[in-house]
Structure formats: structure tokens, C-alpha cells
Amino acid sequence: MQTTIGTAISFDGPGLHSGAPARLTIRPAGADHGIWFKRCDVELGDAMIPARWDMVRTSPLCTEIVNAAGVAVSTVEHVMAALAGCGVHNALVEIDGPEAPILDGSSVPFVRGILKAGLRPQGVPVRAIEILEAVEVETPSGWARLSPAKPGTGLEMSFHIDFTDAAIGRQEKRLNLANGTFVRELCDSRTFCRAADVEAMHAVGKALGGTLENAVVVDGDKVLSPGGFRREDEAVRHKMLDALGDLALAGAPILGLYEGHKAGHALTNALLRALFARPTAWRMVSCDAEMAESLPGSGVERDEIPAVA
């Protein structure tokens, strides 16, 4: 069944790139509403932005959605991942600034809040996007692909990264996102960057809200953030978290295999555009009870949230 959040819940803090403080509030919404953002600080014109792939303004560093009036919200991927990973299909996300709070750099604060607020089933079957044909996009540096799922499987994800910094290096991970996997395995993984890139980002007005606490900063074989990585392969796990958040902009859960090879926000969005440009590659299906059990939010338990600082 479709699910919304039991009660409204708020999160406060600066955005990673703008450094601008904002309050983000997730509110319950009716069945078939989907996920929408609302810029509640915008008084004139259209403040509503659907969380959808065709509203994305491409950026290599984060995912920004913008409506026809030019009203935008950036860095939506971590809250989108939390909603998808907890199986929240309908919600209104109000925000009083241009960028979602980065919090600890992962999705765990959002997941904690959502599961504390509770999930409310809405008595209407979930509609999902079943992948029928493989679709792939590539750039000189990486590729991303969606292909049909194995029978009985919902969303499976495989990701590969390769960094020259030895602190990250080459990492590979494959996960079936059913049964609360996102909450157990991915939601606490933080964003990361290379120390060498921080200055370049600052020069173009990005990463202004970044700290050694809300992003894991690496320099060669050293991790500059106190305490180091939360898990040995936290970096590839965070890329999978980002991919789930970006795929959630499809507007419905995806039944298929997502593979990312050095992929990022722009490539995953290009993949969704390629998918929806090819009508034979997908179809909408109404999930029966068995299919619903394979969706990312099915079986999520509050006591499975990783204990992190």
C-alpha cells in the first residue's frame, strides 16, 4: 500500500553548498500525491516543485529541482533517498530556503525523524516502474544502466568507484534494496570529497556549508575528518544512497537493476531521461502484496537504524 508520514517533522541547518540555513518540514500528503517540495519563503508566484526527473537542473555536485517560475531547491538527494528508503510515497516537503539542510552529510537524521513520526498506510496500491529493456548512458568517465530485475526482485543496485586518493581507492558494492536494506546498510553513509577540490568549490561559491563533520574529506591516503570513515566502504555506500535519491525522482519506485560505474547525479538523471524517452523500456505496474514486499521501504524497523554520532 502507498504510505505517507504519520505526522509532520522538521529538520534545521545550513545547506552544504550555499551555507544558507533552512528549516525543512516533511508533511503527510494524500494517496497518489507523490513527493512535492514547496518553497514556503517564496510569496509571489509558484512555490511548488514536483520531485521529478524532468525538473532537475543538472549539476555534478548535487541535485537541484526547479519549476517553470525558476523557483528551486537544491541538494534534495539525501532527503529523497530517506523517503524512498523508508517507503514514503506521498509527502509535502516545505522548505524556507534554497537548499536542504546537510545535517550530518548522510540520510540518517532524516530516516530517524521519518521513522519516529511513523508511517501511515493509505489503502491504495503502490504503482511502480518496471524496467522492460536495458537503458544505458555513458560519458568518457563513467556509465549508468537500468535493466530488468530478476523475477521476484524489486530494486537491486550495483556501484563501482575508483579514486586516485588511496583513502578511497577502488570500491564495489551490490545490494538488493528490499527489506529495509537502505536503513541498515546505506542511510548513515556521509558525503565525501577530496581536499584538493575544496578550494576549487569555494572559488565558485560551492561547499560553503561544508565542514569536516558533515563531509568526509580525504587527502591522498589520509582522512582529514575526525574519526575517519564510519565504514571502510562508506564512500561507495554514499554513492548508492545518492543514486537511490536521484532514482526516486522517477516519481515511483523502480523495479530493476541499477548499475553505476563512476556515476554521479548528472549521469543518473540522464539515465532517467533516456528511460522515459523510450516508452518500450518501461511500464507502470500496480504492486500486489508480494511485489510490495520487495520495495525498499518494506520491512523497515526503527531499531535497525545504525547508531552513529
Ligand SMILES: [Zn+2]
Ligand atoms: Zn550525497
